[in-house]
Amino acid sequence: MLRLITDFDGPIIDVSERYYQVYLLCLEKTRRSNQTVQELSKAEFWRMKRSRISETQIAITSGFDDSQVADFVKLRKQTVHTQPYFQHDTLIPGAMEALLKVQLAGVDLLVMTMRRVRELDYALKKFDLERFFPENRRYCLSNDYVKTRDVEDKPLLMARALKELHPASNTWMVGDTEADIASAKKYNIKVMAVESGIRDRQSLEFFQPDLIVKDFASSVDLFLKAN
Template sequence: MLRLITDFDGPIMDVSERYYRVYQFCLTEIRRPGQAVKELKKAEFWQMKRSRISEKEIALKSGLDETQAQEFSQLRRNTVHTQPYFEYDVLVPGAVEALLKIQAAGVDLAVMTMRRVRELDYAFEKYDLGKFFPENRRYCLSNDYVKTRDVDDKPLLMTKALAELPSAAATWMVGDTEADIAAAKKHNIQVMAVESGIRDRAQLKLYQPDFIVPDLSTAVNMILTSKVPTLSAKI
């Protein structure tokens, strides 16, 4: 049996609009009355996020001062994973088709995400994604889990998953961050990083995934056509 473990945000969900709306909200909330600020265009903002430019630097580039930048960063952290902002998440083009394709091929599917149960359930219900991932194939954080760092928390989820899931002849991980790569590497699982998420190619390359691909559709096609082991240029 072949297994694919996929991250949720990045490979399946496009979170760029949520992050941008939260950025706009925080900028509006933190600016002083009459203060001139420069609201970044979404494309510029998202590229800065994907390049791992800090929240403080984004705030400063937007015209806030040092003190405001700290306040901006804190407000963003407190807001980005709350309703109503999850409403702005949308499916990555081709993601559902890729899931249908690999499910039809008999590959065992599991999802592994830093979302909490209520956050994952919300998206599953909105986009009818439960058909791909039964409850025993969903690995996420409990609603009261105290997060540390994704690069620490995600490997713990992977440990739990591998202890519970039936054995597979081969397992692939698909994700869009260094946390996904770290989780896979810790357990000697092959990992594909996708460019459809919150890290750009340059950032992903730093963590040396087995492959960097544009999106989940490409990853699925590579796995199903058995081209993965023979590609001459990984990244």
């Protein structure tokens, strides 16, 4: 049996508008009433995120002084994974068709994400993706999980999945960040990184995935061709 484990945000969902809207909110809320700030364009903001520039640096580039940076970073962290901001997420072009292909090929398909149950369920319902991921194929965080760092939390999800699932003859993972690459590598799973998410090619190369591809559709084509 073939198994494909996919991350959610990055391969399937585009979160750039949510992250940018939260950035705009933090800009407005952190700014003193008489203070002029440097509002980044969405393209510039997203380029910075993709090249792993820190939120602290983004705050400084936006014109905040040392006394404001911590507030900006804290507000951003508190807000980015909350409603109503999830409504800004969109489906990555071609992702739905690729999921259909995987399903038709009889591949065991799993989603593995740092979203909480309610955040994953919301998007699966909204984008009509529930049929691809039965409940026992959804690996995500519980609603009350206290997150540490993705790069430490995600391998724990992988460990749970490998313990619960029957062994597969061949398993690949698809993801868009170092957390995905680290989780796969820790358990000797082959990993394809996609450029449709929150890391650019140069950032991904640093973490040495087995392959870097344009998007989820490309990863599925390669996976089905190789297996």
